[in-house]
Amino acid sequence: MQKKNDLYKKKYELYNSLFTENSIDGILNIGENFLGNAIFILDTSYHIIARSNLAKLDNSSIETHNGKSYLLLNIIQLMKKNKCIDNIYNSDNAFFYNSDEVLIFCSIRINNITVGYISVLQSKREFNAEDLELTNVLSKVFSIQLQKENLFISNSGLDEEYYLTDLLINRIDNIEYLTERLKYINFNLYENLIILSIPFKQKYNDYRDNYGLKELIRHLKNILRNCISTYYKDTIIFLISNEHKEVINDSLKETLLEFLKLNNLRCGISIVFESLLDIEDFFNQSIYALELSSCMKIDNNINYFEDYIEYYLFNMAMCTTNDLYQINLLTLVHPWIKKLIKFDAQNKSELFKTLKTYLENNRNANDTSSQLNIHRSTFFYRFNKIQSLLDISLGNNNNLFKLELSFKILDYNTLIKT
Template structure:
């Protein structure tokens, strides 16, 4: 009976700490008195949000990057391997986890979304079954306290939100001024740009008071690095910039895919582009990609517009409801084609006409060489040069199909309008 009374008293004091302490550090100090073990609070990027007094002395499991403390990479890898991370996101209650160390984990949720989690390390005393109950209560209390403290709210991003919204909604009448505005913040406007959109219905009219949404944005910003974001029409929208043609590298793609899966989210990704004047068209590429993937019942977390160009054209031709934005035809031409055109202009090359002739001649090397009046070795040199420049392989027939469609779009555009704008 005394044991039940003690647990009841501990629960009461823990709930009361929400009012008497009124901050996360104070709440953790209270719960540590009952658990008698270090308590860590981490966000979904494995960064430490807060630590109890005992946990602050525990440095063997932490590493520091950009003056922020994170869970050691080796531990993260082990947790992923053991499916521990998946369990944290799936379960609403705390659970024991045993590996090299004994731990308790529990997600912290806001509006059903996991925005952080609790980690209790067994070090001072062995765990008891009652510890799970206390950790569950701690999770509920921290969910409330995080919202009270506006922990994930930052005013530093407001300017970038307004800048990006202005680009997406209003007509750009002065490109130089638009680019200058973007450079006011920490965002670096590099050569290659990309729009990524994620559907997310939020509860509050002012999304900056939707803590789960803000946490998603902050988590993705850490993955993308150089980017700005905004929220518009139930969409989280990112403008990402990079000096490399592959704006989303394989490592970023891997982290992004994991983040989307864990949060049960999907995204639409535009073509890579360079000219901000056409940002609205590329934004609608990402939106249409999501609509088309849903329409075609393709359940993927990552959806690239380059895989949906022909379906977009089919859907537009068959569309009687006008529910799809009509994208400028120039922006439907694959970035690879534009890269070849630019390379030839700068180097007086003939890569564009070589590839075009190759595709027009059913990918036959002899016929292409004859048509271009060049030696077969010269043709293969150019073809290898093209693949190297585009960082792709034509062994993948799907890549050539994409290019064939782009050449047809380009031919139609030039025939009707006389020039290609992008």
């Protein structure tokens, strides 16, 4: 009887900590006093949100990147292999887990969505059955506290969103590490990437309102296919990856456009890029595409930043404050130019030089051939090869303007470096 009373008092103290402590760290300390072992709170990207005092002394399972702490990749691999992650998502209750260490795991849920989990490490004393009950209570207490602190209030309830949010708000310095972590979600990281952003103002009077956001994201993921998403700054954001340079082809664009129209939504799309190191620039490209189209009263559901590059430059030139995000100039170079550079490197050709010389010679074939010291027939072979490779017409003034602007950006970048 006394044992039951003691357990009841501990549970009461845990629930009461919502009022007496009113902080994650305070609740953690009370939980650690009762469980007598190190406690970790993690989100679904294996990022460690908080640690109890004992847990702060144990760094054997932790690695740090950009000031953030994460579980070691080999531990994640082991947890996946042993179905531990599946158990966390599929169970409402705490359970024991035995590997090299003995642990207790329990999901933290908000409206039946797993937003994180508790990990208790058997470090000071052996576990007993009572510890599972206390961990279950601790999970419910953290669910309430996390909502109070709004830590997950913008969360869509999709596992991978923490990865993308991490990419957007934390500076990346290790692509290999990041690529390795992305393997643990259902996302293939191909060579070609874009950011697609959709403004979506959500009212969070009740966390259950998130159901609509969650369903909206799920529908879009079905359309966009290989992507990860997040909800950040009143915007639904997708990182989309594809083997092909045309990340959003005509068929996909048609389906996306229909969905956006039906739901009265607009999206901004960045230029195609390859390196995740530059993701913040390309995210802001998608946002500027939306803002500039609105300013110019262009009522498109789909807005490509590549159509607004010059207007972005005009906008920055006219800005009288320093509060606008300045995109790295080299990320404004059109994908067509990048494609030519890559093709030349792989095939030891001179398409980039040929096109640049052609534009510098006022689009005169004779002068271009003479300057390159090649026959006219060789020039026209290269000319047609460029059109075929880029799938564009070099007789289109708008296309030529985009190319010339990119060449000028590259020239300017070279000049300021010398």
